[in-house]
Amino acid sequence: QLTSDFYVQSCPKVFQIVRQEVKNAIKTEMRMAASLLRLHFHDCFVNGCDASLLLDGNNTEKSSNANLNSARGFEVVDNIKNALERTCSGVVSCADILAIAARDSVILSGGPSWRVLLGRRDGMVSNQTAANSALPSPFETADQILAKFVAVDLNATDVASLSGAHTIGLAKCGTFSHRLFNFSGSGAPDRTMNTELQTNLQGVCPLNGDGDKTTDLDINSVDLFDNHYFSNLVNGKGILQSDQELFSGGDAAALATKILVQQYSDDSKLFFNDFRNSMIRMGNIRPLTGSQGEIRKNCRVLN
Ligand code: HEM
């Protein structure tokens, strides 16, 4: 239903305009590429790719567990939207902006490129509770994460390839420090974590320290979109529990993802190909089309 030439008549400069704004944002702060990529994921998993994540208000997705004090880049989305409104007013949806900005962020970080499909319209609701149940948590096992992907018609290959997004960006101590000291009440750190990394991270995130302090999700190349995330997992150097579970987990889903992690760590071309395909599949989650929803003028509020 979505097409890559959706705006060819109505806003022929859409790709140029988004690319320029993403470039500007990344020039100021390279991490913004990661933040924008994550926004598209968090949008698509809740209610489909409908920019529900961007709506301000009480009890919206922005205040859900995974997004509160964590999702970022909303000002950049505003800048992109404003630039588009100046050139082709009321034409490009906020949901499509997220899809293009995510693609451009990957390209500008050195990752694969793909033809992004367009024609999504913007949704009318944003619900905190829906986001709390749909978005995966870093404290989950591979089985639990796979279930959330299956709920949006994605599969184990999508779990493995899309988790490769953690080749860029940062995570707060609060999302992984439970692995460092007394993991699951064992009295010891997570045994699947490399001990050298453990010691380093214990320094970054001491007991009762600042849970908002951040560290690189890919200790190898935080700003480069490459397959180091996967070689890290093979070496016990995943940051999040949910990352390391993909290689070290003992449940059924982990049996499948472990093979993929190994393959991606050996073959970055295979990773890039699978990532590209999975991003397109994720971008196709329940889009609003035709006369459904609206084209928001301001991504933060309904028209
Ligand atoms: C598989 C389940 C996933 C879990 C449990 C998960 C969890 C997390 C967590 C806890 C963080 C750190 C947030 C913070 O500390 O504020 C994070 C960051 C990030 N996630 Fe995921 N994630 C998952 C999948 C994905 C997917 C599918 C994508 C994109 C395709 C993605 C892209 C990112 C990026 C780029 C960052 C860094 C953001 C930044 O630096 O601003 N993640 N993720």
Ligand SMILES: [Ca+2]
């Ligand atoms: Ca990297």
